[in-house]
Amino acid sequence: MKKQLGAKPWLYPMPTPLVAAAHAGERGVFTVAWVGIGSGTPATVAMAVRATRNTLRLIEKSGEFTVNVPCVGQEAIVDFCGIVSGRDTDKFAAAGITPTPGTVVSAPLVEECPFNLECRLTGVHDMGEYRLVLGEILETHADEEILDEAGTGVDVGKLDPLVYVPGSREYRGLTAKVADAYSVGVPLKGRL
């Protein structure tokens, strides 16, 4: 039996990256769980941001932002950047994180996050109290310590990304691999 829980914005799992931007000497960083991929051509991020967010103002003024994926162990930083406004404070300093230059955009990367995306703002859609922010992914960065054996991709076990769980509002990590994609479902083709 299924129980109806109402119209909840719950999806499992959710990421919980730090999103950063800068404009005219001001910089901002905040935590976004409502983010995913919005297209593959070009590679694009889609994220829902409350319209009053301070960093959103910087994103819209500069036309650029970064998405910085944290690892297990960085949950206090991630949580802090989600519950405190940067309107009157420098959250980089307070959280002990380092803004570092990207290679394409002027928005700062968060040095301590092991995986980072540089994005150029390509669209904003008003969605009630939120804005759906679209950004083309121009470059990705990975700490050398999290690279796979070939050095061309990410070893997710080494990345150990932090996961957000909505509803119960908690952080979790990832287990070891359960199965290979584009593989474990192939035997079911025999039923066609």
Added chain:
Amino acid sequence: MKKQLGAKPWLYPMPTPLVAAAHAGERGVFTVAWVGIGSGTPATVAMAVRATRNTLRLIEKSGEFTVNVPCVGQEAIVDFCGIVSGRDTDKFAAAGITPTPGTVVSAPLVEECPFNLECRLTGVHDMGEYRLVLGEILETHADEEILDEAGTGVDVGKLDPLVYVPGSREYRGLTAKVADAYSVGVPLKGRL
């Protein structure tokens, strides 16, 4: 040191729900990793779908779809629904999953997935070879076995959601709780 990996659509972690729709006696289901929350007011899903996908046609014709969150153990079904087209076959039958009526929309829920969202199509944006599909969440359903103690939310440990890892293309699960959100970062406020 960080290494640049190019403009990749990689975010960690990703969900991997089954998305289903029906129209005029035809039904379809496929797997979507590029999905997240697009707004909170109203609660809205945003997902990137390749424009040629058969189920996208059913979503656009019917104006409705469901998002069905699978658990660890269902990775073969999830994988199969991602790699096979439903244009000439009934994937529900082939995958051994059950289309079951929702309470609001006529799109089928996937009975075997323990958490489900019913959505009404509210927008489609062309994004290169993809379309960004927006859907208002009208209802959520949870198997009674995955409810929390209060019976009003989801116990994510019982749900045990399947996770998709891009790049290395693998499925993983979630570990136990690392920390409580809106809590673990509070001590950092002392630095302000």
